[in-house]
Amino acid sequence: xxxxxxxxxxxxxxxxxxxxxILTEKESFFIxxxxxxxxxxxxxxxxxxxxxxxxxxxxxxxxxxxxxxxLGLEELYAANVQFPSIQFAVEQAFSHLxxxxxxxxxxxxxxxxxxxxxxxxxxxDFAFMRDQVSKRLSEGFTTLKMKVGAIDWHQEQSxxxxxRKEFTPDKLELRVDANGAFELEEAIxxxxxxxxxxxxxxxxxxxxxxxxxxxxxxxxxHIPIALDESLIGVIDPKAKVYLLDTVKPQYIILxxxxxxxxxxxxxxxxxxxxxxxxxxxTSALESNVGLNAIAQWAFTKGNSIPQGLGTGSLFTNNxxxxxxxxxxxxxxxxxxxxxxxxxxxKSIL
Numbered sequence: 001x002x003x004x005x006x007x008x009x010x011x012x013x014x015x016x017x018x019x020x021x022i023l024t025e026k027e028s029f030f031i032x033x034x035x036x037x038x039x040x041x042x043x044x045x046x047x048x049x050x051x052x053x054x055x056x057x058x059x060x061x062x063x064x065x066x067x068x069x070x071l072g073l074e075e076l077y078a079a080n081v082q083f084p085s086i087q088f089a090v091e092q093a094f095s096h097l098x099x100x101x102x103x104x105x106x107x108x109x110x111x112x113x114x115x116x117x118x119x120x121x122x123x124x125d126f127a128f129m130r131d132q133v134s135k136r137l138s139e140g141f142t143t144l145k146m147k148v149g150a151i152d153w154h155q156e157q158s159x160x161x162x163x164r165k166e167f168t169p170d171k172l173e174l175r176v177d178a179n180g181a182f183e184l185e186e187a188i189x190x191x192x193x194x195x196x197x198x199x200x201x202x203x204x205x206x207x208x209x210x211x212x213x214x215x216x217x218x219x220x221x222h223i224p225i226a227l228d229e230s231l232i233g234v235i236d237p238k239a240k241v242y243l244l245d246t247v248k249p250q251y252i253i254l255x256x257x258x259x260x261x262x263x264x265x266x267x268x269x270x271x272x273x274x275x276x277x278x279x280x281x282t283s284a285l286e287s288n289v290g291l292n293a294i295a296q297w298a299f300t301k302g303n304s305i306p307q308g309l310g311t312g313s314l315f316t317n318n319x320x321x322x323x324x325x326x327x328x329x330x331x332x333x334x335x336x337x338x339x340x341x342x343x344x345x346k347s348i349l
Contacts, residue, residue: 001033001034001035001069001070002033002034002066002069003031003032003033003034003065003066003067003069003093004031004032004034004066004347004348005029005030005031005032005044005062005063005066005348006029006030006345006347006348007027007028007029007030007059008027008028008029008030008287008317008319008344008345009025009026009027010025010026010027010028010285010287010315010317010318011024011025011315011316011317012024012025012026012314012315012316013313013314013315013316014122014314015122016122016314023285026047026048026285026315027046027048028043028044028045028046028286028287028290029043029044029046029059029062029089030042030043030044030089030289030345030348031043031044031062031065031066031086031089031090031093031348032093032345032348032349033069033093033094033096033097035097038097039096039097039349040092040093040094040095040096040097040098041092041093041096041289041342042088042089042090042091042092042093042094042096042289042293043088043089043092043257043286043287043289043290043293044058044062044085044086044088044089044257045085045088045089045257045284045285045286045290046058046085046257047257047258047284047285050229050232050258051084051085051232051257051258051284052082052084052232052233052258053082053083053084053085053086058083058085058086061080061083061086062086062089065079065080065086065090072094073090073091073094076090077090077091077261077263081235081260082235084235084257084258084259084260084261084264085257085258087260087261087263087264088256088257088260088261088262088264088290088293089261091261091262091263091293092261092289092290092293095293100336100337101292101322101336101337101340102296102336102337103292103293103296103297104296104297104299104300106296106299106300108295108296108299108331108332109296109299109332109336110332111331111332111333111334111335113299113331114326114329114330114331115295115298115299115307115309115329115330115331116142116143116304116305116306116307116328116329117141117143117306117307117308117309117310117325117328117329117330118141118143118144118145118173118175118306118307118308118310119136119137119139119141119143119144119145119310119328120136120144120145120147120308120310120311121133121136121144121145121146121147122147123147123148123149125155126155126158126159129146129155129156129159130159130162133146133159133163137167137172139325139327139328140326140327140328141328142171142172142173142306142328143172143173143174143175143200143306143328144163144172144173144174144175145175145176145177145203145308146159146160146174146175146176146177147176147177147178147179148176148177148178148181148190148202149178149179149181149182153190157193160174160176160193160194160197160199161197164197164198169198173200173306174197174198174199174200175199175200175201175202175203176194176199176201176202176203177202177203177204177228178202178203178204178205178206179203179204179228179229180204180205180206180207180208180229181205182205182206183206184206184213184216184217187202187205187206187217187221188217188220188221188222190202190205191205191221191222191223192222194222194223195222195223199223200223200224201223201224201225201226201250201251202221202223202224202225202226203225203226203227203228203253204225204226204227204228204229204230204253205217205221205225207229208229208230208232209230211230211243211246211247212246214227214230214247214249215246215247215248218247218248218249218250219248224249224250224251225249225250225251226249226250226251226252226253227243227247227249227251227252227253228252228253228255230243230247231243231252231253231254231255231258231259231268232258232259234259235260237267237271240267240268240271241271244271244272244275244277245275248275248277249277250277250278251277251278251279251280252268252272252277252278252279253279253280253281253282253308254268254269254279254280254281254282255281255282255283255284256281256293256294256297257283257284257286257290258284262293262297265281265297269301278305279303279305280303280305280306280307280308281294281297281298281301281303281307281308281309282307282308282309283295283308283309283311285311285314286311287315287318287319288312288318288319288320288321288323289319289321291309291311291312291321291323292321292322292323292336294309295307295309295323295330296336306328307330309330310325310330312325313325317344319340319341319342319344319345320339320340320341321340322334322335322336322338322339322340
C-alpha cells in the first residue's frame with residue numbers, strides 16, 4: 001500500500017462575496033491510496049483563512065500522512081487531530097478503497113431519494129444579489145441562504161423585503177449568514193427586522209470566540225442563531241459540551257472538512273441532540289469528491305432540514321460527479337460509481 005497527493009485549484013464561475021472578502025478560487029488537496037490495483041481517493045478540503053488547519057505545516061502533514069499510509073485509518077485519524085481536513089480525507093480515501101464512491105449505500109445513492117438543499121446567495125451589490133435570487137427561484141429552490149453583513153444593510157433589507165412581499169414563509173424559507181459580521185447590539189437590532197420578515201435563522205451573527213456575547217445573542221436576538229465558525233478548532237469533546245452549554249444556540253452548522261470528517265460531525269450531532277439543539281450540514285466549497293462524501297453521510301442522518309449542499313456547480317473546473325440539482329433538491333443523476341472523470345488529478349492516479 002502506498003499513497004500520493006496533489007493540489008487542485010478550483011476556479012469559481014462567479015466571484016463569491018462574503019463578509020471576509022471576495023473568493024475567486026479555492027484550493028483542495030487530494031490523497032490517493034494505491035493497494036493491489038485499487039484506488040482510494042479523499043479530498044483535503046481546506047479553506048484558506050478559515051480552516052483550523054490552514055497553517056504552513058499543512059502540506060508537509062499531508063505528505064507525512066501519505067508516507068505513512070500503511071498505518072491505517074485509525075492511527076492516521078488520531079495522528080491528524082490538529083488537521084481535521086486531513087482526517088476527513090483519510091476517512092474518504094479508506095472508504096473509497098473499500099466501497100468506491102458509494103460510501104453509504106442508501107435510497108439516495110441508488111437514485112430513488114433526493115435531499116432538500118438551500119440555494120446560496122453570495123454578497124454583492126443590489127443588482128447582483130437580486131439577479132442571484134431570481135436565478136435560484138427559477139431553479140425551484142424553496143429555501144434560500146443569503147450572505148449579509150458586507151454591503152449596506154439597507155440594501156440587504158430591500159432584498160429581503162422584496163422576497164417576503166412576493167413569497168410567504170410557507171412558499172419560501174429564508175436564512176441569513178453573517179459570517180461573524182455584527183457586534184452584539186447591532187445583531188439584536190438586525191434581528192428585529194429579520195423576525196418581522198419571518199427569517200428562519202441567522203448563522204454566526206458575531207465573530208467566533210466571543211462565547212459569552214454569543215450566549216447573550218442566543219438569548220436576546222429575536223430569531224434563532226446557528227453556530228458555524230465557532231465550531232472550528234473545538235476538538236476536545238469536553239470543549240464541545242462547554243461551548244454548547246455556554247452559548248445555548250438553537251442550531252449548529254456542520255462542515256465535515258472543518259471538524260474532523262464524519263466522526264467529528266457525528267460527535268457534534270450526538271452532543272447537540274442531547275441538548276435539544278438542531279443542526280444541518282453544509283459543504284465548504286469542496287469539489288464533487290468531498291461533496292459526494294458529505295451528501296451521502298448527511299442523508300443517512302434522516303434530517304429533514306434543507307442542507308447546504310448545492311455547491312457542486314460553482315466551479316469551472318470541478319471534478320465531474322454524478323449529482324444534479326433539480327427543484328431545490330440534490331439527487332443522483334447516474335450510478336455513483338460510474339464515469340467519474342478524474343483527469344484533473346491524474347498525476348496521483
